[in-house]
Amino acid sequence: MYILGISAFYHDSSACLLKNGHVVCAIEEERLTRKKHDNSFPKKSIEFCLNQEQILISQVDLIVYYEKPFLKFDRILTTIKRNIPFGFNFFKDSINTWVKSKLWIPQTIKNELNYNGEIIFCEHHESHASGAFYTSSFNEAAIVTIDGVGEKATITIARGQDNRVEMIKEQHYPNSFGLLYSAFTQYCGFKVNSGEYKLMGLSPYGKPIFKDLILSQLVTISDDAVLTLNMKYFSFENGKSTINEHFCKLFGMPVRQEQEPFTQFYFDIANSIQSISDDYLVTLATYAKKIVDSDNLCLSGGVALNCKSNGFLLQKKIFKNIWIQPSPGDGGTSIGAAYVGWYHYFKKERVLISDNLQNQVYLGSSYSDKQIVEILEKNQIVYQKVTRQDLVKRAAFNLSNKKIIGWFQGKMEFGPRALGNRSILASPLYEDMKEYLNSKIKLREGFRPFAPVILEEKVGDWFDTDINSKCMLFTFNSSKKQIIPSCIHEDNSARVQTISKEDNALFYELIAEFEKITQTPILINTSFNVRGEPIVESPFDALYCFFSTEIDTLILGNFIIEKEYNKALPTLFKTKRNYEKD
Known part of the structure; x- marks a missing residue:
């Protein structure tokens, strides 16, 4: 049984495909359109999910949309009425969008996808709460959702029990x-x-x-x-x-x-x-x-x-x-919506899943060696194919010598964090690395910190915690700022990612090799993009970012591309991409 979850028309549109109650793929529309926080109907994301599973839209048993548009429209009309005459301009600006598209989601889905099956709607905070609970390893839990606003709710408390999420308390707009x-x-x-x-x-x-x-x-x-x-x-x-x-x-x-x-x-x-x-x-x-x-x-x-x-x-x-669901914002509601279909609509028995990154995060696109070679050869890029062992040793050596690496491996992450498959990596040992990464690589404001990724079993030696923090969703203090100055923030805190062999074996091996050279089981891990750009999705995106920044080495799967051997900029990468600053 296939269930398709859809989030669209506000920000961070996405799609998720559930097969027999398990997420087989999920992706944000921005990764494919290259438009940050893309809010359009996620047609490319849906096509990706169907192609990934090699099915037709007719084989989808149910589509679940992440909120109830008529409830949201009712809240907007109430708001306008409450603010007459000051709400008129807001009414004038928004009414066309609602009347033309946002109120007619079922028709949009049918027209865009040529879909004739069943479509249901869940409430916005129900999507959030379900996405959090059903991706957890808990059989029961309290669930707290806090955002700007859904239809009317801005803050909710729910109870998760077995295969059911029940809303208990709500606070409503405008108190948010x-x-x-x-x-x-x-x-x-x-x-x-x-x-x-x-x-x-x-x-x-x-x-x-x-x-x-x-x-x-x-x-x-x-x-x-x-x-x-x-x-x-x-x-x-x-x-x-x-x-x-x-x-x-x-x-x-x-x-x-x-x-x-x-x-x-x-x-x-x-x-x-x-x-x-x-x-x-x-x-x-x-x-x-x-x-x-x-x-x-x-x-x-x-x-x-x-x-x-x-x-x-x-x-x-x-x-x-x-x-915390790895993608707790609106992008992640497509997963929650799909689970609402599986557990609430079809009333399936609860199956607990582990918090392994393979199940939770690595849900996006991947590229074969053949696909990577095609683009490298087409653009006459000098590259070297190496074994896994040599790849790890070369990368660790480069990092220890202050080089910056673009790291493109396996399935792309779902959610706002790059967690080792679409990452820019650097050594945390140099005091000037933060400034260099911000100004020369990420092209962003200088005050912004960088996150450390650390071998899971070593986290207690470097930070004041002994828990796993797989998705960079907690900060912890550290007394090691003198040793790793470029990934510890002004208040001696850091947004830590812990990594295990089970989560990502290759990434783990790289950090372990870096530790052999430097006695430091930590790397800087930041998303593979520049300011205003979505995280890279394809080898082409990675190559473009590589050639338009001061990244020294690009590693695409088992292929190493060094900037020093590719001085002549390939024609395909000369076109300037202008991203709207975030």
């Missing part, structure tokens, strides 16, 4: 922690729904001196985690901007423009809202524990990507076990 955090994202000069992780990265440079002001004027939070925004300071209901002039007057400074340098003021603003995020997640988790009474917690929604708050929650030991 996700939108509150996005307001400060905009205030600090970053793009809403894209730059929230930058705000998190900015926070360690400041102090929480505005925390009390925010809690007294902008938001109130009760002991049972009820959050209420003071809408005097926000304008997202009018569709123009997240914040308004009252917001800026409260803090005495204008919105920072992207080209402007950061001042201590914006560092302190970022730290203040991050501190509130940390505290709120603890309050919400404490309340969830009280009403669900479980030792297990599942987290989902875009706010669950805030690894700093996740790390803070972990330290509090409210729950014995915490699981």
Whole structure:
């Protein structure tokens, strides 16, 4: 039995294919269209899933869409009515999109895919919660979802039990922690729904001196985690901007423009809202524990990507076990939607799965040696094919000599993190490596940190934790900044990835070989892309990124391409790609 889950028309569209209750493939549309956060109907993603499994759309038994459009449209109409006459421009701008496409999802699916089978809808937060619970190894758990807004819900608590996810508590729009955090994202000069992780990265440079002001004027939070925004300071209901002039007057400074340098003021603003995020997640988790009474917690929604708050929650030991879906944002809702079809609609018996990266993350496209060679030969690229052992030794040697490697292996990761198959790798031992990677490779802001990947069994020797953190969704402190300065952030924390042989044997072998040379079982692991570009999907994407940056070595499968032997830029890679800055 095949079930297709679809997420579309807001941001990070994606598709997931379930076969007899198991995810066989999942991919975000942005990887195939090369448009970051692509929100279009994920036709390319769906085609990929069908081709991967070698089936026709007629063989799909059920399609599940990740939310209920009419409920969302009802919320939008209510919002417009509440803000008359100020909501008119928002109404005018959005009504055409809704009337033309967003209200007619079944017809869109049928027309785009030539599909005549059954289509059902689940609620947005049901998709999030199901994606978190059914990818966990828990038979029962409390489930917390926090994002901007779904149809109406912004924060939910659910109970997962066997093959059922039951919603228990909901908070509704406009009272949204996700939108509150996005307001400060905009205030600090970053793009809403894209730059929230930058705000998190900015926070360690400041102090929480505005925390009390925010809690007294902008938001109130009760002991049972009820959050209420003071809408005097926000304008997202009018569709123009997240914040308004009252917001800026409260803090005495204008919105920072992207080209402007950061001042201590914006560092302190970022730290203040991050501190509130940390505290709120603890309050919400404490309340969830009280009403669900479980030792297990599942987290989902875009706010669950805030690894700093996740790390803070972990330290509090409210729950014995915490699981965060590797793609907790809207991209991951296609997986949740597919599971709703399997467990809620067809009422199948629950089958627990492991948290191995092969099951959870490596769900995308892969390329054969033949396909890689074809593009290398076509573009007259000088390359060398090597054995697995030589590949590992050469790569580790290059890394130990301060070279940067583009690493392209196996199946592409699903979700926002590169976890060893579409990665840029570097040594963490050099103090200037962070600045070099930001300016010459990633082409992004200099304050942004890089994550370490470490052999799973060595994590306790380098960070203040002994747990596995396979998907870079928690931060941990380290006392080793003097040894690995380029992957420890300003506050001595890092967004750690642990890796085992079972998760990714080749990646594990590379880090182990690097340890033999340097006595350090750690590499910098950052996504294989430049600012504004989706993570590379194909060998062509990898080659383009390689030739347009200062990456020294590109490793595509078993093939090594050295920049020093490819001085003449192939014609195919001379065309300038302009990515919209995130």
